[in-house]
Amino acid sequence: MPSKPRDPQAERAPWPISLGALLAVLFINFPIFIIFLYAFTTDEQTFTFPLPGMTLKWFGVAWGREDLWAALGLSVRVAGIATLVALLLGTLAAAAVSRTKFFGREAISFMLLLPIALPGIVTGIALRSAFGLFDIPFSFWTIVIGHATFCVVIVYNNVVARFRRTSWSIVEASMDLGANGWETFKRIILPHIATALLAGGMLAFALSFDEVIVTTFTAGQESTLPIWIFSQLTRPRDRPVTNVVALFVVLIMAIPILLAYRISQRDGETQLSR
Amino acid sequence: MSNQNPTPAIRFENVHRHFGEVKAVDGVNLDVLDGEFFTFLGPSGSGKTTCLRMVAGFDRPTSGRIFLHGDDVSELPPYERDVNTVFQDYALFPHMTVLDNVAYGLTVRKAAREQRTRRAEEMLDLVRLPGLGKRKPSQLSGGQRQRVALARALILRPRVLLLDEPLGALDLKLRQEMQVELKALQEQVGITFIYVTHDQEEALTMSDRLAVFSHGRIEQVGSPAEIYESPATEFVAGFVGISNLVRGDVARGILGTDTTFSVRPEKIHILEPDAAVQGGMDSVRGRIEEVIYLGMYTRFEVALEGGGKLTVAQQNLETSSMDVHTARGREVRLVWEKSHSRKLGGQA
């Protein structure tokens, strides 16, 4: 007899399933730990394992690199503005789709999803060809346009999920008590969808911050942080610095994801699959 | 704001509301007097809720006009109408405390903080929820939420309060308590209540007057006693209370004419088959087919001689379940006063 009362529903998994699950979880997570390890290597030319030695030197070197700061700054600005645009467009579309049933609702959801449902090169080359055809020069804004386009659906999904669980009667109640459309938006709708917006915004930021495929087609000479890393992947010049940057990116991206995850745990709805 | 005011609190003037092909409200004319507890009674889809929503302003008539105390409000948005609503799902704002919920109407009107708090606390006292202001709606029971919704809707002292099946989500015992309480509250605050329900018992218990809705139209308007004792149509007779509808040949056999009529089960006496029938009474012979013992009373299903069936209810004054079951299969004569045979107009 077990000393503690056990949930009679709880079954023990057959060992092959437990083993398979364990191996899969390890497979998914251990490369992230490798990143942590290599950030401290003394090896400058190769990726020798076991590490020949440990050092903190490369953190300092990376800190002093102007090109990295420029790339990081560009990525943050792009992600920030793309997220703002996505928040605006995604919320508007979600509100329209949730409020009324109209012809073409499904088509709109589908259209918003397309940029991430279709292979990334499709969105990239499409924007590239349009910019080319209309002689629009590549710039900061061409990157933002691309990013905002595929970030909208992230915000949209989160806000639609929130609206779906909301009874429209709270809006009617607010108007019934004297609040006009604007007051109702400010006092009822916005606070009510705030966490969905926060989660959606976090995820949109993360998606944009890390995006490389579409960016390759829309960036011209500008270098975002992912573009910088990609160039190091194909033509390694600064291996130890790249190791440190990789660690830094993992850490910085964990923040919005963990935040969004916390919200999803509390509200039980955030769309964490993309 | 007196009850002698000749202007009705609410007037529907030939109001229609169509959703595409569906005529949710199909020509409603109605006056609700100031200070009345008035009920819209009807099955779901009968147009009662749409009518309420048009008074609140959540919906607008396709044609026709709605007046509030003499002013045409048909095109006014809800926030410009002096009515407030208690919602079926309560519609409490989940991100606000109970106190903020109740005070919302004053907050929107930019009332001073102390005034808001004081009034909201008064309202919570009124609905007998003192001291719960700091809680969130999710921390309340169904009955408590219902009271908060009521307090929130009353804080602006509207001249008309609309209640959309407010007790529908509560269990039977709580519902019966709240029925009494709501009625008392309405008398205390002295404002017009429009109450929507599909529960005929609720409607009869609480209302000063009620309107029975069916298929987007009003079948009958009257006091509970009028509606129950003198249903104007087959629909009202069938929907309000249990009713026996007698028509065709059977009706002719009893009344001598071919008119459809209704008679309430509790108005019928069961006599020996050969008993003499006095003048002023209608009567028919039959055989008791089914006996259903219901504690307070017993229901008999009687198959009539000329075909058809009548339901008879008898209070169990002295009888017990043992006695009533021996009645099954007995030949009887059913007798009731002629005035209880209500001849009906209208269609089923």
Next chain:
Amino acid sequence: MTATSAAPRTLIQRVSNYLYVRPRVSLLMLLALPLLWFLIVYIGSLATLMVQSFFHLDGFTGQVVRQFSLSSYAQLFTPANVDIVQRTAGMAGVVTLSAALIAFPLAYFMARYASPRMRPLLYLSITLPLWSSYLVKVYSWKLILAKEGMVSWVINTLRLDAALDWLLGLPEIGGPSLSISPIGIYLVFLYVWLPYMILPIATALERVPKSLIEASGDLGGRPGVTFRRIILPLAFPGVVAGSIFTFSLTLGDFIVPSVMGNSSYFIGQAVLSHQGTSGNIPLAAAMTTIPMLIMGIYLYASRRAGAFDAL
């Protein structure tokens, strides 16, 4: 009583009232911005892409000739291009299949056996890597698979070098090292898309009510039969949903093959190089229609199989 209706209205109130009485206008106002953005930026771009795929590159001048022609499409059927498409689609297929096989036990464990305290942790351990930087994940495999890296060290320690050399010597899938070979590409694709497969399967499995499994057992179904007859069919839509991601993402990727690969192109690389170095946007555009077409067929088939109920 307050008579708000008689008070003079501010602009906001007027706008508010105007919109309230006209739901169609307010709907249009909500939709206008997102709709315009998507129609102009996205659908418009796709349209120009389609238009440009019917242009062609003049062989002598190297200029794009803006005249209708099918010559870009004709070029898709050269042996080199057919090879690229086959390689990409084949990789997408193998990656999808392997991902489904590896994902299933984990998803099954999460849905059926994980305790209420363990489940959120498992979800986090999949969601966090899923959302972690895609490039860093690719980079980590560059570290792991490098000639002097961790995998080589393990193999060396186990004295299995001969086996590795034999594997890398195989035609078609071999290469100079694990980090420059189709095997490497396969491993990295499998790694980066695996979470996209796990989550939909877990979602589908979680929707299978426990009572269904008990009912099958009650009716005499042994665990193996219950799994095959009840659980697998109900999980299938989740597998298809996950495979849409793994398949589409592999088709459109050029990062992994250019980091881990040799000179054999995948579709994404070909598109990138045509639009970039050679400036042949018409051919790049025509080539993009291939993954779109494949995904179109795939989505249609999945829809017929009822996979979208699980999304």
